[in-house]
Amino acid sequence: MGKHNELGKLGEEKAIAYLQKKGYTIKYKNYRYLKGEIDIIAQKENILAIVEVKSRTNAFLEDLSETVNPKKIKLLVATANQYVMENNLDLEVRFDIVTVLQKGTQFQLEHLEDAFYHF
Template identity: 60%
Template sequence: MGKHNEFGKQGEQIAVDFLRKAGYKICLRNYRYLKAEIDIIAKMGETLAIVEVKTRTSDFLEDMESVINPKKIKLLTLAADQYVQEHDLDIDVRFDVIIVIKRREGFEVEHLENAFYHF
């Protein structure tokens, strides 16, 4: 596995740990449907959070709109709908983004709830 992939997996694990600490139940990681992959599916109360994780170094921060474009949003929405149907869920669904930034002193985590409303 390349360093880029390892770095991304490390970021996903940090995001999972962050969510668990915040009280979320992790339902599934790396759910795939068609050409989409949902990094984390987590549940808090009666809300299902579809979480996209972006791991970056402090010197590489780009506009999230360029990373999570309308095509990506459409694919994630389709995958989330498929997951809900597969599991026959009657639940509110929310799309979040967790940004994990590596700094010299460690990792910084930013959780954007309902992130797609910002795009």
């Protein structure tokens, strides 16, 4: 497995632990539908959070929240819609990003709620 894949998996694990500490229940990890994939589906009260995890080392100094392009958003929306229909859910759906920045052996996480809007 490539280093970026290892960091991605580790980032998702860190994001899950972080969300659980914030009171979220993890409903699904790596949910796939057609060409789309949702990293984490989490719920807190009446909100279903569709969470995209972006993991980087400090070698990448880009704004991680801006790395979700319109094509990715379209795939996330279609995949989230499938999950909601498949599970017959009546919840508010929100699209979040959790950024995971690795600095040596330390990790810095940030949770951006309502990171982008769907149409």
